[in-house]
Amino acid sequence: MDVKRINPSQAPEILFWVGCAGSFDQRAQKVTKAFIEILNAVGIDYAILGKEEMCTGDPARRAGNEFLFQMMAYNNIQTLNMYNIKKIVATCPHCFNTIKNEYPTLGGDYEVIHHTTLLQQFIDEGKIKMKDGGEFNGKKITYHDSCYLGRANNIYEAPRKVLETLDAELVELKRCRTNGLCCGAGGAQMFKEEEAGDTRVNLERTNEALETGATTIAANCPFCITMLSDGLKNAEKEAEVEVKDIAEIINDSMVK
Amino acid sequence: MQILQQVLFVLLAGFGFWFFWRNMSKIRRNIFLGRKEDRNDNPSERWKNVFLLALGQKKMFKKPVVAIMHLIVYVGFIIINIELLEIILDGITGHHRIFASMLGGFYTFLINFFEILAVLVIVACVIFLIRRNITKVPRLVSGELMGGWPKQDGNLILIFEIILMSLFLKMNSVDLVLQSREVAHYAQTDTFLISGALTVFFEGYGNGTLVFLERAFWWLHIAGIFFFMNYLAYSKHLHVILAFPNAFYASLSQQGEMANMPAIQQEIKYMMQPELAPTPDTSGATPAEPQRFGAKDAMDLSWKNLLDAYACTECGRCSSACPANQTGKKLSPRKIMMDTRDRITEIGKNIDQNKEFKDDGKTLLNDFITVEELRACTTCNACVEECPVSISPLSIINELRRYLVMEESNAPQEWNGMFSNIENNMAPWKFSPDDRDAWTQS
Numbered sequence: 001m002d003v004k005r006i007n008p009s010q011a012p013e014i015l016f017w018v019g020c021a022g023s024f025d026q027r028a029q030k031v032t033k034a035f036i037e038i039l040n041a042v043g044i045d046y047a048i049l050g051k052e053e054m055c056t057g058d059p060a061r062r063a064g065n066e067f068l069f070q071m072m073a074y075n076n077i078q079t080l081n082m083y084n085i086k087k088i089v090a091t092c093p094h095c096f097n098t099i100k101n102e103y104p105t106l107g108g109d110y111e112v113i114h115h116t117t118l119l120q121q122f123i124d125e126g127k128i129k130m131k132d133g134g135e136f137n138g139k140k141i142t143y144h145d146s147c148y149l150g151r152a153n154n155i156y157e158a159p160r161k162v163l164e165t166l167d168a169e170l171v172e173l174k175r176c177r178t179n180g181l182c183c184g185a186g187g188a189q190m191f192k193e194e195e196a197g198d199t200r201v202n203l204e205r206t207n208e209a210l211e212t213g214a215t216t217i218a219a220n221c222p223f224c225i226t227m228l229s230d231g232l233k234n235a236e237k238e239a240e241v242e243v244k245d246i247a248e249i250i251n252d253s254m255v256k
Numbered sequence: 257m258q259i260l261q262q263v264l265f266v267l268l269a270g271f272g273f274w275f276f277w278r279n280m281s282k283i284r285r286n287i288f289l290g291r292k293e294d295r296n297d298n299p300s301e302r303w304k305n306v307f308l309l310a311l312g313q314k315k316m317f318k319k320p321v322v323a324i325m326h327l328i329v330y331v332g333f334i335i336i337n338i339e340l341l342e343i344i345l346d347g348i349t350g351h352h353r354i355f356a357s358m359l360g361g362f363y364t365f366l367i368n369f370f371e372i373l374a375v376l377v378i379v380a381c382v383i384f385l386i387r388r389n390i391t392k393v394p395r396l397v398s399g400e401l402m403g404g405w406p407k408q409d410g411n412l413i414l415i416f417e418i419i420l421m422s423l424f425l426k427m428n429s430v431d432l433v434l435q436s437r438e439v440a441h442y443a444q445t446d447t448f449l450i451s452g453a454l455t456v457f458f459e460g461y462g463n464g465t466l467v468f469l470e471r472a473f474w475w476l477h478i479a480g481i482f483f484f485m486n487y488l489a490y491s492k493h494l495h496v497i498l499a500f501p502n503a504f505y506a507s508l509s510q511q512g513e514m515a516n517m518p519a520i521q522q523e524i525k526y527m528m529q530p531e532l533a534p535t536p537d538t539s540g541a542t543p544a545e546p547q548r549f550g551a552k553d554a555m556d557l558s559w560k561n562l563l564d565a566y567a568c569t570e571c572g573r574c575s576s577a578c579p580a581n582q583t584g585k586k587l588s589p590r591k592i593m594m595d596t597r598d599r600i601t602e603i604g605k606n607i608d609q610n611k612e613f614k615d616d617g618k619t620l621l622n623d624f625i626t627v628e629e630l631r632a633c634t635t636c637n638a639c640v641e642e643c644p645v646s647i648s649p650l651s652i653i654n655e656l657r658r659y660l661v662m663e664e665s666n667a668p669q670e671w672n673g674m675f676s677n678i679e680n681n682m683a684p685w686k687f688s689p690d691d692r693d694a695w696t697q698s
Binding site for chain 1: 509510511512513514516517520521523524525528549550577579580582583584585586587628631632633634635636637638640641654657658659660661662667668670671673674675678679682683684685687689690691692693695696698
């Protein structure tokens with residue numbers, strides 16, 4: 001597909017930080033591609049780092065491995081500074097949080113935004129227009145707040161405003177916004193088996209989403225998407241309900 | 257007789273304040289056993305937090321009904337304690353209701369106001385007791401509050417407040433009866449709203465009995481207050497004081513930001529740019545022992561973590577929002593705070609006995625908080641978001657996890673795999689870094 005790569009002689013207006021999930025995870029790759037299609041359609045000057053991008057170190061840091069985190073941060077900051085990057089957009093709230101909040105003290109100062117905020121800006125500026133009678137017209141959508149966009153960074157409105165532009169019925173989960181329940185993946189849980197308990201966190205959250213009666217669960221994080229998709233499979237609801245990233249939803253519904 | 261009462265009062269008050277000061281100094285010392293951390297930047301933002309979070313109880317209002325009842329108890333207690341000033345002055349000087357003649361009608365207004373508040377406090381405390389013991393609100397009876405001291409503590413505080421408030425009302429009521437009989441020493445005031453209605457219970461007694469009762473209620477009330485003040489040091493009720501400094505020293509960064517470790521940042525920098533590394537010390541002096549990475553025991557935590565532990569009132573909002581706790585895992589953020597307080601208090605006692613800390617073979621990690629609890633955390637910040645008094649259980653969990661991984665290499669197998677993937681493949685999964693942009697080809 002048509003993807004703009006970093007040009008050593010000219011920094012892009014905005015760097016798209018794809019993230020490890022967005023690069024390697026098959027489900028998350030679809031989100032990456034949807035977002036690229038939006039960026040191409042809007043015509044913004046963006047670029048990706050390609051092979052030069054590395055894990056931000058978030059899962060290592062949350063698991064307790066500060067050495068590994070610092071090493072990844074050092075290398076990434078070197079790369080970003082070398083290309084003279086000023087602004088970064090990330091489709092993963094963990095990457096977003098780390099680069100935005102944790103890189104500045106280590107010498108990496110950039111304007112960092114999450115893709116849902118960028119999408120909202122595009123809509124506000126009229127750069128994205130929705131199709132009439134789109135796919136989500138009249139359907140019930142619920143929105144799952146990811147911890148790292150919500151509580152970690154207080155971003156609750158932008159994703160909702162983006163979803164409101166669809167002619168869909170937006171129903172809130174019982175626990176939403178500051179009370180939002182985690183999908184179970186954060187803090188490096190994604191990479192290990194859950195501790196023994198009564199149920200799994202992702203099943204608890206998926207059941208809550210199913211209670212809303214929505215046919216689409218909108219998410220903003222590749223890990224939430226994995227956890228909630230697994231939850232739907234477990235509840236044998238994957239045929240009736242789908243989990244989609246907000247970028248995918250917009251890409252399907254916008255005029256191109 | 258009068259002078260004896262005055263002497264007794266001065267002795268009681270002196271002892272009460274001295275003992276309180278002694279215990280508070282110990283708690284202060286215990287808190288500063290923690291690691292240094294500067295939290296004095298941006299004072300205007302910090303004062304704002306004191307007003308909004310501590311004085312204004314902003315986060316309590318996420319549950320409005322409970323918040324209003326809590327506000328009544330809190331405002332009631334602070335305002336009624338203005339009356340303490342008069343009680344203390346009376347106690348020392350031997351006067352009776354020293355402000356009554358000075359303030360006139362305003363005095364009646366004040367006492368009426370206090371009495372209404374006292375009734376409201378009693379009502380709220382009774383409802384709180386019902387919530388704890390009859391309707392059994394889950395977060396107030398579950399997990400670490402199931403039995404023993406924490407459960408008793410919660411009930412004792414409420415019973416105490418009810419007793420103190422009713423003593424205040426009874427004291428006023430007997431006083432009114434004595435005034436109506438123009439007994440000497442009982443200066444005339446207007447009648448009071450609540451205690452005036454209670455006089456029927458006392459009118460059948462003779463003057464001698466009533467004077468005795470009035471004195472008994474007066475003494476029990478003030479002695480109870482001194483006792484309650486000193487009870488704080490041993491109780492979760494300490495939050496009435498520490499919620500304020502805790503709001504002032506609360507973290508001002510985004511909740512998602514994890515505390516940096518400058519020592520490791522330096523080390524990585526010297527590793528990547530060896531030309532920046534300082535030349536090795538050849539003077540032969542013994543180098544200072546490097547600080548432990550992360551926390552194994554309570555002293556390895558920051559002083560703010562320890563202040564958090566003393567400020568915790570065990571309300572359980574954190575645990576009832578915790579995804580791990582709510583799905584039946586062993587982790588409970590409230591228990592993390594209670595364990596930290598128990599451990600640092602134990603260390604404090606150890607220092608009192610031995611002049612300095614003598615190894616007791618115990619540590620916060622393992623002996624209080626288990627690895628299984630720590631592993632279950634998703635770092636979702638729900639506990640931090642919930643806490644009405646600005647506590648971060650997550651910060652303690654993170655420090656203990658750092659110790660486990662960096663000092664003990666204690667991590668589940670899958671995490672070790674994830675670490676080595678990040679180190680070798682620059683991604684947490686086992687994919688070749690060359691394939692990072694393979695998605696662009698399809």
